Amino acid sequence: MCNSNVKSAGDAQIDGRPVLQPAGNRVAAPDGARPLKKALQKSLSMPASLDNAAATTCPAARPAPDNTRAAAAPPLLPPTPASVTARATKAAGAKAAAVYAEKSRTKARKAGAVLPVVTFAALEAFEPAGSIAAAQREHAALAQAQRKQRIAHYGRTASFSRVEGRVGATFTAAAEHVAASPTGHDEKRCSFITPYSDPLYVAYHDEEWGLPVHDDELLFEMLTLSGVQVGADWTSILKKRHLYREAFSGFNVDVVAKYTEKQVASLSADFGLDLGTVRGTVNNACRILEVRRDFGSFDKYVWAFVNNKPLSPSYKYSRKIPVKTSKSESISKDMVRRGFRFVGPTVIHSFMQAVGLTNDHLVSCPRHRVCCSSSSPRAN
Structure with a gap:
């Protein structure tokens, strides 16, 4: 399942091809840095189900605990499914990572769970239900629906009847004005002389x-x-x-x-x-x-x-x-x-x-x- 011949440091021999192993996924913090509180570490950690699945599937892929370095420098980023897969790939090599990924996808499909792909949809899935972004999206969707409803039902018939009435009244007044003038010269006057002129x-x-x-x-x-x-x-x-x-x-x-x-x-x-x-x-x-x-x-x-x-x-x-x-x-x-x-x-x-x-x-x-x-x- 996992390659047990992986060296703890330096080079690893995988399929006759040397691979330079990284020292770790942590960066040393300046002196005097305090570790995160337990409550914050717990809130930033990945879901327990994914963590347990990763630990059960490939125990050898975990790096050896380094108590001194962990105490001195806490991780910069919270662990995610993508970071777990990255650690397994770096520790066990490309072949072990492929096997681990395939088995993880098979388990997820059988359980009916969503695959841990880092996309906008996945980020929204991990987002708390009562967050500000979720409320903003819900408000925008509601406003859009109300706007479509107003456009669809905004007094079309009444508006058309009002416009038709104004146009009809204008033509009627013009016809009466022309009929009142037997010569019809009123239409040919300078344009600043209108039927409403004094x-x-x-x-x-x-x-x-x-x-x-x-x-x-x-x-x-x-x-x-x-x-x-x-x-x-x-x-x-x-x-x-x-x-x-x-x-x-x-x-x-x-x-x-x-x-x-x-x-x-x-x-x-x-x-x-x-x-x-x-x-x-x-x-x-x-x-x-x-x-x-x-x-x-x-x-x-x-x-x-x-x-x-x-x-x-x-x-x-x-x-x-x-x-x-x-x-x-x-x-x-x-x-x-x-x-x-x-x-x-x-x-x-x-x-x-x-x-x-x-x-x-x-x-x-x-x-x-x-x-x-x-x-x-x-x-x-």
Whole structure:
């Protein structure tokens, strides 16, 4: 069964082939190292059944006890079935180890036990039932099962009915809107005009926005409204348009330029307007008077930047319309140099769109053609 001619140290003669035997599976510990407690050694030892089987099968494979070395240096690793097989192989040689392994497997198969193979499954088998890793695996499996159940039964029918209802309501509203418009032009407006846009804003788009303006008072009004529109939207500004007209005397440049500081404070308090906005408007009225002395009118001054012909970029999509252009930047710089307030490049570009200096209606919008036909040079 086991080779009894194995030498205790040095070389062993197995099948005429010398094999260098290791001195042992222990490493000497530093001086003063204390042995493990008995309770810890017992907990780290291998199962008793495997230990007894190994001792019964091959007693000669055990190395001779070395009390001195065992007392000085305890084993670094707990004994496992793999380590027992390794000791037998080193002590008895390859042939004895093969016989021992075969007999051990035969016994395990007869007893219906699991072979001591060092794999993840084997490690899990030796793991205590109440360990943290086992609890984590159990929790992960439970969470996965709950997730699959939620995915399988999460209100599919209700969700589909809600989506179908929303889509149906949208198509119904669109059909009613088209039926209410006999010409069907509402579908071709600029894309920022939607069925939910305020009627006041839609009317401004259809009647004023983009049309060329040559009246000084209306130019003054649109310059003021473009300045106060920053940080707000055109709908809210258009709803207060009558307040601005009343506060600034119908945007009469000659009257507004003569407002005193007392009148400015009174207008701000009476109409709920920002004090800085009122002062800026009065300042711009004074600057327009200076432009009139230099150019004859404010109309000639602003239209000279585009050679008295509106720009027509012909945008196809509203996302392509910029917030400022090189032309608005050049106009802004000149107006700032002349002392105007609230005339940044973005404000000036909005002003240019409002008074028709640039036709930013989309090419698919009917107003684009109307503004182009109205863009003939004005009569001097």
